[in-house]
Amino acid sequence: xxxxxxxxxxxxxxxxxxxxxxxxxxxxxxxxxxxxxxxxxxxxxxxxxxxxxxxxxxxxxxxxxxxxxxxxxxxxxxxxxxxxxxxxxxxxxxxxxxxxxxxxxxxxxxxxxxxxxxxxxxxxxxxxxxxxxxxxxxxxxxxxxxxxxxxxxxxxxxxxxxxxxxxxxxxxxxxxxxxxxxxxxxxxxxxxxxxxxxxxxxxxxxxxxxxxxxxxxxxxxxxxxxxxxxxxxxxxxxxxxxxxxxxxxxxxxxxxxxxxxxxxxxxxxxxxxxxxxxxxxxxxxxxxxxxx
Amino acid sequence: xxxxxxxxxxxxxxxxxxxxxxxxxxxxxxxxxxxxxxxxxxxxxxxxxxxxxxxxxxxxxxxxxxxxxxxxxxxxxxxxxxxxxxxxxxxxxxxxxxxxxxxxxxxxxxxxxxxxxxxxxxxxxxxxxxxxxxxxxxxxxxxxxxxxxxxxxxxxxxxxxxxxxxxxxxxxxxxxxxxxxxxxxxxxxxxxxxxxxxxxxxxxxxxxxxxxxxxxxxxxxxxxxxxxxxxxxxxxxxxxxxxxxxxxxxxxxxxxxxxxxxxxxxxxxxxxxxxxxxxxxxxxxxxxxxxxxxxxxxxxxxxxxxxxxxxxxxxxxxxxxxxxxxxxxxxxxxxxx
Numbered sequence: 001x002x003x004x005x006x007x008x009x010x011x012x013x014x015x016x017x018x019x020x021x022x023x024x025x026x027x028x029x030x031x032x033x034x035x036x037x038x039x040x041x042x043x044x045x046x047x048x049x050x051x052x053x054x055x056x057x058x059x060x061x062x063x064x065x066x067x068x069x070x071x072x073x074x075x076x077x078x079x080x081x082x083x084x085x086x087x088x089x090x091x092x093x094x095x096x097x098x099x100x101x102x103x104x105x106x107x108x109x110x111x112x113x114x115x116x117x118x119x120x121x122x123x124x125x126x127x128x129x130x131x132x133x134x135x136x137x138x139x140x141x142x143x144x145x146x147x148x149x150x151x152x153x154x155x156x157x158x159x160x161x162x163x164x165x166x167x168x169x170x171x172x173x174x175x176x177x178x179x180x181x182x183x184x185x186x187x188x189x190x191x192x193x194x195x196x197x198x199x200x201x202x203x204x205x206x207x208x209x210x211x212x213x214x215x216x217x218x219x220x221x222x223x224x225x226x227x228x229x230x231x232x233x234x235x236x237x238x239x240x241x242x243x244x245x246x247x248x249x250x251x252x253x254x255x256x257x258x259x260x261x262x263x264x265x266x267x268x269x270x271x272x273x274x275x276x277x278x279x280x281x282x283x284x285x286x287x288x289x290x291x292x
Numbered sequence: 293x294x295x296x297x298x299x300x301x302x303x304x305x306x307x308x309x310x311x312x313x314x315x316x317x318x319x320x321x322x323x324x325x326x327x328x329x330x331x332x333x334x335x336x337x338x339x340x341x342x343x344x345x346x347x348x349x350x351x352x353x354x355x356x357x358x359x360x361x362x363x364x365x366x367x368x369x370x371x372x373x374x375x376x377x378x379x380x381x382x383x384x385x386x387x388x389x390x391x392x393x394x395x396x397x398x399x400x401x402x403x404x405x406x407x408x409x410x411x412x413x414x415x416x417x418x419x420x421x422x423x424x425x426x427x428x429x430x431x432x433x434x435x436x437x438x439x440x441x442x443x444x445x446x447x448x449x450x451x452x453x454x455x456x457x458x459x460x461x462x463x464x465x466x467x468x469x470x471x472x473x474x475x476x477x478x479x480x481x482x483x484x485x486x487x488x489x490x491x492x493x494x495x496x497x498x499x500x501x502x503x504x505x506x507x508x509x510x511x512x513x514x515x516x517x518x519x520x521x522x523x524x525x526x527x528x529x530x531x532x533x534x535x536x537x538x539x540x541x542x543x544x545x546x547x548x549x550x551x552x553x554x555x556x557x558x559x560x561x562x563x564x565x566x567x568x569x570x571x572x573x574x575x576x577x578x579x580x581x582x583x584x585x586x587x588x589x590x591x592x593x594x595x596x597x598x599x600x601x602x603x604x605x606x607x608x609x610x611x612x613x614x615x616x617x618x619x620x621x622x623x624x625x626x627x628x629x
Contacts, residue, residue: 126308126309126312127312129305129309129312130309130312130313130315130316131316133309133312133313133605133608133609134313134316134601134604134605134608135564135566135567135604135605135608136567137567137568137570137571138566138567138570138585138600138601138604139316139601139605141570141585141586141589141597141601142317142320142589142597142598142601143320143324145589145592145594145597146320146321146324146594147324218434218435222435222437225437225439226437226438226439226570226571229437229439229571230570230571230574230586230589230590231589231590232589242437242439245437245439245440245443248443249443252443252446252447252451253447253451253452256447259440259443259444260444262440263436263437263440263441263443263444266435266436266437266440267432267435267436267437267440270434270435270436270437271431271432271434271435274431274434274435275431
């Protein structure tokens with residue numbers, strides 16, 4: 001912390017960023033670059049996509065990769081590259097919305113449990129255990145089924161199965177921090193409970209939550225694609241990666257590129273979030289990086 | 293005695309979780325849908341059918357009473373009637389569970405047989421080529437969508453190379469062995485039916501590898517990091533100083549201690565295997581719980597989906613309890629706590 005303060009004084013912001021511990025490993029830099037690339041694709045999809053993702057061109061259906069269609073066309077003649085680019089919007093958006101909402105809600109529950117202790121803690125932790133007992137995809141499927149298959153409902157279902165782990169993590173952090181001297185000191189000078197939580201506990205508890213969020217971005221992207229693959233998330237003709245793999249399923253022996261490229265997109269996106277999660281964990285927990 | 297107390301405490305804990313699980317499945321089936329009767333019967337049901345359904349499932353009673361009826365049904369093994377198969381959901385689950393169990397065990401076996409040696413290898417050769425290979429493979433394993441991996445291996449090993457079957461549990465001309473456990477490999481062994489044994493084993497290869505890749509990656513990573521931690525301990529140096537061979541040092545002194553965290557992961561892995569089974573079974577036409585759940589969900593067969601959800605939520609804590617018991621015996625330090 002002090003190092004960062006003095007550094008801000010002497011160095012420009014750009015050099016400070018370059019000195020960030022997360023950027024010391026080339027793998028982390030590669031992960032961040034890939035995530036940046038996916039984000040750029042998502043934001044600028046309408047500008048960079050060579051074709052409309054929904055326009056059908058039956059005359060040029062099932063074409064292999066070529067200079068006109070870099071990644072080929074699907075069974076309705078739609079350009080796969082354009083659909084992939086638009087698909088990155090959906091996948092990243094689902095990841096962000098689910099992880100942010102589940103993270104905020106779970107952290108809120110965990111902080112209350114850890115800070116209040118006693119019966120409240122006991123009750124809230126039993127509740128998280130119940131949610132953790134369900135295999136995530138199966139519970140998400142049941143919820144998405146109850147609400148009706150759609151992208152929004154898939155997001156709600158995934159958030160419902162993701163929040164509990166944040167509650168567990170946040171509670172653990174709060175329990176280990178609440179008796180520390182700086183918290184006692186804040187209490188001693190008469191800081192309100194809200195201030196103690198918001199200014200002293202939460203900022204110090206955030207590291208493992210961020211690591212979890214990075215891993216969850218990956219697993220939510222996979223789970224959302226999985227839900228769409230079996231018909232419970234995005235619906236055709238939406239250019240969603242899971243939908244694209246599902247549509248290409250019948251062509252796997254003859255035109256494998258239909259499923260191959262969306263799968264690779266998922267692999268790269270999820271892989272870069274997992275790498276980033278590893279990197280963040282190493283930065284926040286040097287004990288682990290020594291073992292690495 | 294202490295073990296019994298430990299067991300009793302865990303069983304009470306599981307019972308508490310099960311009550312919570314039943315409340316959630318009840319909420320999903322009775323509270324979330326605007327009209328559970330329509331959700332169960334579909335949009336095309338007539339008013340008379342809906343009224344009959346409401347009466348049959350007591351949907352006209354107050355919610356707390358409905359919950360009591362619902363739990364009472366579950367306790368008596370009544371999970372409702374499947375709309376798609378028109379059979380009792382409990383019977384459907386009993387039929388499809390062994391297939392999932394067989395696939396999950398095979399996937400778990402793959403994960404242990406590949407994951408543990410890969411983790412050890414990676415730790416011993418830390419920073420060198422084998423380590424890099426294992427870490428990249430593990431990273432890919434944690435990032436691959438299982439349904440896509442399934443499609444790719446079917447495309448490659450079934451359509452292109454023709455080495456392995458691309459779906460089902462047995463060849464069409466092979467009849468299933470007499471049912472004892474429902475696990476074809478074991479049943480055909482018990483019946484000494486070599487044709488069925490050969491066929492069931494080769495049908496297991498691709499789905500088990502596909503489903504097992506993720507947990508193999510998790511177990512390899514876990515074994516690697518705990519092995520690295522163990523390799524740096526004083527007792528390892530002492531073992532080497534005594535003049536033991538490197539193999540003996542790694543296996544007898546290192547592995548035994550490094551495996552304890554890995555055992556914990558096995559329990560957690562079971563949950564991810566069940567989730568993975570939903571998609572893997574769909575891809576490989578594997579007639580287990582996962583395919584049943586997907587087929588039911590697609591045809592909006594609500595009681596069936598909830599039956600699977602409930603069963604899955606029971607299997608997971610029970611698998612974890614089994615692991616905790618193993619853990620208790622493996623690590624004497626826990627017994628003292």
